[in-house]
Amino acid sequence: MLRAVLKLCCGITYPHLRSMTGLQRAALAAFGLELAHLQMQGQMPLPTWIPLRRTEKTEAVEQRTSALVDEDVFYLKQGETALEEALKIVESEDGWQLETAERNGDVIYSKVLSGNRKVFRLEAELNASPEELHEILFFRLEEMHEWNPGIRRIKVLKHVGRNTLVTHEVSSETAGNLIGQRDFLSVRHSSTRESRVYLGGVSTRLESLPPLPGIVRAENGPTCIILYPLQDRPDRSRFVWLLNMDAKGWLPQSLVNKALPRAQVDFTKHLRHRLAAQNSDNNRY
Numbered sequence: 001m002l003r004a005v006l007k008l009c010c011g012i013t014y015p016h017l018r019s020m021t022g023l024q025r026a027a028l029a030a031f032g033l034e035l036a037h038l039q040m041q042g043q044m045p046l047p048t049w050i051p052l053r054r055t056e057k058t059e060a061v062e063q064r065t066s067a068l069v070d071e072d073v074f075y076l077k078q079g080e081t082a083l084e085e086a087l088k089i090v091e092s093e094d095g096w097q098l099e100t101a102e103r104n105g106d107v108i109y110s111k112v113l114s115g116n117r118k119v120f121r122l123e124a125e126l127n128a129s130p131e132e133l134h135e136i137l138f139f140r141l142e143e144m145h146e147w148n149p150g151i152r153r154i155k156v157l158k159h160v161g162r163n164t165l166v167t168h169e170v171s172s173e174t175a176g177n178l179i180g181q182r183d184f185l186s187v188r189h190s191s192t193r194e195s196r197v198y199l200g201g202v203s204t205r206l207e208s209l210p211p212l213p214g215i216v217r218a219e220n221g222p223t224c225i226i227l228y229p230l231q232d233r234p235d236r237s238r239f240v241w242l243l244n245m246d247a248k249g250w251l252p253q254s255l256v257n258k259a260l261p262r263a264q265v266d267f268t269k270h271l272r273h274r275l276a277a278q279n280s281d282n283n284r285y
């Protein structure tokens, strides 16, 4: 019954949704996200394509659990593969061109992959150890909007073990973003090897979170961040970030190719401020 009512509502509202603007769209997007979360927490019925026999409860629960386990394995594999593929790109030696060299020593190289996708590799030194950055950039992902105005919000939709996440990321409409608001649905995976931290990610799909009205769903190809401790200063890190993004929407490629390295520079600037704030807190107490 509830499902029928929901379907009816969707049908009736569809033409109006298409003509919505501004705040209304944002409200609707938030509503959609909440529904998706309810569904993930099992407070809403699963879609009909999961065969559940409602009369035999235990069997239903078992089926649901095994479906989730398959799903977990899927995300885990997707995350690991993304990291491997991104590392191959970032560690490839040929075809990189210097894009920008900032006064503070940060550099961005770019490279055109087959299929004409331009990817960007930022290299910087940061005033924090790889573990501290791992904490900020992975385990405390949902706090990112607090220190980075380029991000509207990040929500972890699913945890698979400690090192794999499914996340929904929404960029801001403002803050030097030439391109307009985008959202991303990603699987993110982290791993640690010999005091280095690797963060990988790629766009993924989730039936319960289709693109939101009014926000263009962009796509991440395999991307990664590598955090190396500096040999003589283990409290500092070398930060290497591969940005591999299809911003989608009808935009001139030249505009996108300017906005992406700019977004990397901005991101790094905000990350530095975040680290500086943390360091001054530590000195105070």
Ligand SMILES: CC(C)CCC[C@@H](C)[C@H]1CC[C@H]2[C@@H]3CC=C4C[C@@H](O)CC[C@]4(C)[C@H]3CC[C@]12C
Pocket (backbone or CB within 6 Å): 137, 138, 141, 150, 151, 154, 169, 170, 171, 177, 178, 179, 182, 184, 188, 199, 201, 218, 225, 247, 259, 260, 263, 264, 267
């Ligand atoms: C220019 C327009 C299209 C996009 C601007 C926003 C970009 C720069 C934002 C949107 C989503 C953001 C990502 C969201 C989540 C993560 C995972 C984290 O572990 C490292 C940072 C990283 C990878 C962010 C990097 C910056 C990011 C890609």
